Amino acid sequence: MMRLLYSYVRSGVSLCLLTLVMLAILFAKTAVAQSIRIKDLVEFDGVRGNDLLGYGLVVGLNGTGDGLRNAPYTEEIMTNILERLGVNVTGEQFRPQNVASVIVTATLPPFARSGGRIDVTVSAIGDADSLLGGTLVMTPLTAADGDIYAVAQGTIIAGGVAARGAAAEVIEGVPTAGVIPSGGRVEREVDFDFSHMTQMRLALRDPDFTTAGRVERAINQHLGRRAAQMLDAGTVLLDLQSAGDRSPAHTISRIENITVEPQQKARVVVDQASGTIVMGSDVRISEVAVSQNNLTLRVEETPIVVQPNPFAEGETVVVPRTNVAVEEEAGPGLALVEAGTSLSDVVAGLNALGVSARDMIDILKSIKAAGALHAEFVVR
Structure with a gap:
């Protein structure tokens, strides 16, 4: 590692980069x-939420609701609500633009009480342009068993804004979806x-034998008796x-x-869309040589117009002309990435290649294919 840092200084790398490498080493040791x-x-087994779902109507929109010709279900639910309120609209022709059909979702937390x-x-399912400023009419929320567990109603806080004119429109965020904080009232427990x-299973979010064993030992040592057992x-x-x-609740509150200290698999996660690379602290790399050049392919179309001679019979034609060129930028040659014993060593070795983040993703793929990257490689 010191030889690598010394080579950095000799090659003219700034003191700022050297400081960042030293901070990475310190972070890796403390993490x-x-x-x-x-x-x-x-x-904790049994301590879980339950998903709720409902279908409702949003009113009070400023002309941004569903077009009832394209969303007949909106007219149907609006008719049903008005008839329940004693308003007979059978046979009436009305086309309001301030209502919208929505799907309402929520999660009933564990131990929720009436x-x-x-x-x-709240999310629009029709062709509404925005739910901004709308009010959700009383909507029952059911669980997977079909029973009603909550009722939702209230003013929607939309997550965006939309503005349009005769020739252009601007949409910021997602105005067709929003939330109602504390907008649902629990009606059924x-x-x-x-x-x-008498027993409870503790399910690890990231299964690992070492972590499960440490959880077992920590619980038994804290309780002073063998109450926990690792199953898998x-x-x-x-x-x-x-x-x-005195009760299971007291036991859970104690443990x-x-x-x-969890132990996870060594993992490298890359996002090709954004060029993001995330490495775990246990990632290791064997000594490997890497070389990469950039290829630039250029295709130029320069058509030529050919005309007949004066007073001659014929027609004007366009003759295609295509120029194709391939340019290869000279790279740094074959670079040696030394074996890394810590995350900071791996980062410093890869940074020595002097490539961009997107090129680094291709290099990591090749290193993994060569068997020199000792970690799970996840591409998103």
């Missing part, structure tokens, strides 16, 4: 010893008896009766803040 709470690593409030999301549970890479079984607490 390894970081501990995470168990509540941030696992999901009368509680939840946030809801999920039947779940947490107090009578993603599950730790907790015996609530062996914990000796959820225990800190554990």
Whole structure:
């Protein structure tokens, strides 16, 4: 590593880059010893939310609602609502532009009680231009079992804005979707008896045998008895009766803040669309030689117009002429990337190639294909 840094200084690399490399080394050393709470690593069996879904109507739009000719279901639901309110609109011809049909979604959190409030999301399903300033009419929200668990209503906060004129329009964000903070009221509770549970499974969000074993040891050491048992890479079984607490809730409150140092697979994640590269601290690379040149392909069309001689019979024609050229920029030659024993070594070695982030993605793919990159390679 010191030889690599020395070569950086000799090649004229700025002191700022050298400082960044040293900070990367310090960060890599401190990040390894970081501990995470168990509540941030696992999901407790049974402690989960439930998805809710509803179909409703938004009113009060400023001429940005559905065109009822293209969205007849909007007219149908509006007719049903008015008839329930005692307004007979059968056979009437009305074409308002201030209403829109929407799909309403929400998540019923665990242990939600009747009368509680939840946030809801509203999304247009017709040809409405914007939901800005609209009001959602009372909409029942059902779960997968078909029962109604909440009712949503309120003013929508849209996530964008749209403006249009006779010849142009400007759309910023997504004005056809919005949220209603605390817009849903819980009407029905999920039947779940947490107090009578005798065992509970802790499901790791990122399954790993080493992490599961550390969670097991940390819980048993904290409780002073063997109450936790690792079943597989993603599950730790907790015996609530062996914990000796008054209730399962007391046991969970004791163990959820225990800190554990997680161990994950070495992984490199790249996003080709944005040119983003993210590496884990356990990524290692073997010694490998890399060379890359840039190719530029140019195609130029220079058609020629050919005309007949004066007073001669014939017609004017266009003769195509195409010039094709391939240019190859001279690269730095074959560069040696030394074996890295830490993330900072890997970053410093790859930066020595002096290529852009998008070129770096292609280099990492080639290094992985050569068997020199010892990490899981994920492309998004």
